[in-house]
Amino acid sequence: QFLTYHAEPTEGTELEKATYSINKRQKILRLVCQWLALYGRLLQDEQTVSNFLEKLSDAISKDARLCSTLKEQLQDRKRTRILEPCGNCTPQSKQVRNSFNWFNNLEEDFVNTQPIKPQDTVVYKIFKPDHSYVSALLSINASVKEVISSLVDKLHSSGEHILLKVNSAGKKTELKPEATAVSSSLAVNERLFLCTAHQINTLTPHPEQLGPATGTMETLQPISSKDIANQLTDPDWDLFNCIHEVELVYYILGRHVFGNITTANLERFVCRFNEIQFWVVTEIVLCSDLNKRVTLLKKFIKVATILKEQKNLNSFFAIMFGLSNSAVSRLSKTWERLPNKTRKLYSGFERLMDPSKNHRAYRLAITKLSPPIIPFIPLLLKDMTFVHDGNKTYLENLVNFEKMRMIATTVRIIQHCRSQPYSEQSQSIKNLVSIQAYFQQLKVIDQQKTLTQHSREIE
Known part of the structure; x- marks a missing residue:
């Protein structure tokens, strides 16, 4: 029914009617393929969607031209395994229908991720x-x-x-x-x-x-800056890939508007950002020895350098937010003992964080990067919030599509950043399992008053 509704014209020659009809059906099929390409992970467990696709498969299997259209759509997504060339499909309708696997390899780039689903x-x-x-x-x-x-x-x-x-x-x-x-x-x-x-x-x-009463300098000291960055970036990519683009829309417009959905993947990624920045502050203010504190500060700046090279801008900003926290920035004796080269490097990073002109420095920098990239997620959420709060969803009872386009522009940034696969970094750490456990469960102080108190105790 969905492939024939309003698909038959009432006027024109038989050839014109046939052409019009197949064009309409092909447009419907392309729309379904685009829908699945965007929402695939969220639709796999929906019974109503499964029933719809089963009926659609029946209709497609009876029309060789629709089979051809579907094959083209799947090839565009590099999913050629889903549908083999079917030629004249009608005699083999049962065989062809069974070969339709709408979700097979739909998320091939995210095969190792474990996103949280609404039914979990x-x-x-x-x-x-x-x-x-x-x-x-x-x-x-x-x-x-x-x-x-x-x-x-x-x-x-x-x-x-x-x-x-x-x-x-x-x-x-x-x-x-x-x-x-x-x-x-x-x-x-x-x-x-x-x-x-x-x-x-x-x-x-x-x-x-x-939070902790003592720092973990003894744990961090033997780990190279590169390995620390790797321990942040690898799990960051796992969490980032778990976020479905539509979660940003749910998060900004409000979960209650959409029913049985989840924004848990996005929320745990945002929480991880906050955890990392508090971890940086916590470790520095709990390090009472000046020499060790200088070493630790230098190491965090080096970690930020590597994160930037890895294009993990989310954790890069988390580290930088931690270093710019007032409890750390006030430690003048510590900063004075940093090498000039390291201080210049940090000053350059500060310019990238400059919020003036709507974060122009960061926005220019990210346009020069090629994927894979982990973008600065809080800024994307801020952009979407600004668009949502500053524009009405409906104008004269009609959908404000200009607002939808602006929101879509931000969502496409996520798609672009993940358009190329990420390869995990090589690890050179001894006791890798225990180190991974450390970074997965960072112990932090999140109260600014407590952090400032510790800061004043050491300087």
């Missing part, structure tokens, strides 16, 4: 007022009400319970019962707490939220 289940770790915790395996999109209901039997306490987010400073945010996906929206060092109304004032941050 994750472990929710919920703390109680006494800092003990209970766990529950629930949907990534579970509502607060569902989370509380699943834990009531484990609480051994009476009264109506409330779910809150508590950060490392002790700030409490009560979550509404209808709120969803709360586990993926936690900030650095933020935790979920469950309590009754009269227990709210007794809640305090869990000790692990406060």
Whole structure:
């Protein structure tokens, strides 16, 4: 029905009618292929989509010209394995229909990634007022009400319970019962707490939220700057590839608008950016020995240099944000002992971070790079927020397509950055597994007041 609806003209010769009809069907087929190329990963588990594609396959298998059109579309995406040349398809309709695998190799560049999907289940770790915790395996999109209901039997306490987010400073945010996906929206060092109304004032941050009391200079010192950069870039690429472009749209316009979707992949990437910048500050202010602190500062600048060379601009900016934090920038004795060459290098990086003229320096720099690239994601989100807030979605009850085009321009940047595959960096680290575990679970202090206090203690 979808290939014949309004596809038959009422006027013209038989040849003109036939030409018009096949052109319409081919346009529909091209549109479906484009739809799958963009949303493929998000559609594979949708039963309604599977049913639609099965019916579409039946219709295509009965028309050799549509088979040819589909083959061309798949070849354009370098997916020639999906459909073999079919010639006259009608006698072999069953065989051809079975050869249609719409999703086969659709995401060949992301074969090693494990993106979070809306239907996935994750472990929710919920703390109680006494800092003990209970766990529950629930949907990534579970509502607060569902989370509380699943834990009531484990609480051994009476009264109506409330779910809150508590950060490392002790700030409490009560979550509404209808709120969803709360586990993926936690900030650095933020935790979920469950309590009754009269227990709210007794809640305090869990000790692990406060961050480390000592630095890890002894761990970092024997690792080369190149290997540190590799330990940041390789997992960054895994996380970046897990982000579907449409997650940026969901994130900016609001998850609630779209129903059962997830922005968890984008949110964990943004959280990783914040974690890295706080890690840099934490390590420097917890290093009390001046000589070691100078060595550490020099190493972080070298790491930033390599990240820039690797075109991992997201972690490059995270490192630079950490180095420009007031708790670090005030350490005049430390900065004075840096070699002139290193200080000049850092000054050049600062110019790249200059926000004037709408981050013109960064925007010019990234246009000169060829993919693969990990872009500075917070700036892309800022651009999309500016477009969304500054332009109405509807004008006189019609979709504002100019706004849609501006949003699409930012989304295409993500596509461009991933248009070439990334090859993992070679590793030369001894005890690689333990080092990888260190970088996967960075311990950081995220409270500026605490960081500044440590900074004043050492200088």
